[in-house]
Amino acid sequence: MHEVGIMESTLALAVARARDQGASRIHRIVLRVGALSGIEPDALRFAFDAMTKDTPADGAVLDIDTVPARGRCPECDIEFKVASDFIFTCPRCGRVSGELSQGRELELSQIEIS
Amino acid sequence: MPSACKTASAPKIRTLDVQIPLLEANDRLAQRNRDDFRRRGLAALNLVSSPGAGKTALLERTLDEFGHQTKCAVIVGDLETDCDARRLRRPHAPVLQITTGTACHLEAAMIARGAQAMTLDGVRLLFIENVGNLVCPASFDLGENARVVLLSVTEGEDKPLKYPPIFKSADVVLLTKLDLAEILGFDRKAAVENIRRIAPQARLIQLSSRSGEGMSEWYAFLGSLMPRS
Numbered sequence: 001m002h003e004v005g006i007m008e009s010t011l012a013l014a015v016a017r018a019r020d021q022g023a024s025r026i027h028r029i030v031l032r033v034g035a036l037s038g039i040e041p042d043a044l045r046f047a048f049d050a051m052t053k054d055t056p057a058d059g060a061v062l063d064i065d066t067v068p069a070r071g072r073c074p075e076c077d078i079e080f081k082v083a084s085d086f087i088f089t090c091p092r093c094g095r096v097s098g099e100l101s102q103g104r105e106l107e108l109s110q111i112e113i114s
Numbered sequence: 115m116p117s118a119c120k121t122a123s124a125p126k127i128r129t130l131d132v133q134i135p136l137l138e139a140n141d142r143l144a145q146r147n148r149d150d151f152r153r154r155g156l157a158a159l160n161l162v163s164s165p166g167a168g169k170t171a172l173l174e175r176t177l178d179e180f181g182h183q184t185k186c187a188v189i190v191g192d193l194e195t196d197c198d199a200r201r202l203r204r205p206h207a208p209v210l211q212i213t214t215g216t217a218c219h220l221e222a223a224m225i226a227r228g229a230q231a232m233t234l235d236g237v238r239l240l241f242i243e244n245v246g247n248l249v250c251p252a253s254f255d256l257g258e259n260a261r262v263v264l265l266s267v268t269e270g271e272d273k274p275l276k277y278p279p280i281f282k283s284a285d286v287v288l289l290t291k292l293d294l295a296e297i298l299g300f301d302r303k304a305a306v307e308n309i310r311r312i313a314p315q316a317r318l319i320q321l322s323s324r325s326g327e328g329m330s331e332w333y334a335f336l337g338s339l340m341p342r343s
Contacts, residue, residue, distance in 0.1 A: 002217075002218055002253065009139070014132075017130060017132055023128070036279045085275065086278035086312065087312060096311055099315070106253070107133055108133070109131065109133055110130065111130050111132060112130070114125040
């Protein structure tokens with residue numbers, strides 16, 4: 001359950017950015033979370049609900065954009081979608097690749113403030 | 115979009131694109147650790163597994179057999195107790211226990227503080243034994259040169275399929291407790307196949323810290339990891 005710590009830093013970053021802009025309220029927080037980031041969106045939501053009370057983000061909406069995993073085949077030099085089993089089988093040559101071109105993202109992408 | 119409208123009434127809601135990596139602070143500290151380790155002439159390994167997969171037993175044998183020719187140090191993380199540090203302590207190897215309280219993983223800042231508190235003169239390999247957990251440590255770079263994920267034969271052949279993030283991030287996968295495989299009816303072929311499918315990037319070493327099988331391959335790998343001096 002390291003999502004609590006991650007949400008703590010998310011909120012600190014969001015509040016600091018809002019203050020920089022002279023805003024006092026946060027209405028929406030948008031996160032990008034990769035399917036292979038090791039972060040559980042539901043646990044993030046749980047932490048968000050528990051931690052925003054009496055902060056500038058009280059009542060804010062949390063949007064989580066999940067970034068699907070994409071593999072890359074070094075032999076064929078192509079990127080491809082990965083099925084839910086996370087086995088990166090190249091659709092062209094059938095080899096299993098260990099290269100990830102996306103899916104580990106974990107970022108605060110957008111905030112709505114006033 | 116930022117509003118250009120200047121009315122005195124309720125402030126308009128503005129959207130701000132920020133794109134800040136949430137683990138930026140940890141990643142920055144991890145890079146600092148990595149640079150620090152390189153300056154000291156040592157290589158660091160981050161050992162990750164479920165609780166009870168045999169990290170400490172592997173390190174005990176490694177310190178006894180490999181640690182005499184090559185100076186090694188250990189930082190070991192647990193929620194509570196210094197049991198592991200006491201098991202690992204040897205006159206020839208500095209060991210530091212980190213107790214994390216409730217935290218389920220080690221972070222780069224803990225390693226930076228730990229390394230500061232130890233005497234690392236002459237140390238060529240620093241083993242970081244992470245908190246037993248196959249989920250959370252996946253997200254936290256500690257500044258290691260190699261991430262070693264252990265899977266013991268007591269855990270079942272399908273574990274790599276159940277925990278993709280950590281296995282995807284492995285440089286090395288160790289299949290441990292091989293001496294128990296037969297008695298447990300463990301399907302080694304299926305396990306190896308699963309590891310190869312989920313973590314084709316990782317080097318696979320099969321070993322037993324009790325019988326010694328496979329340990330020479332592990333030591334050869336450790337030798338290859340050390341910075342040339």
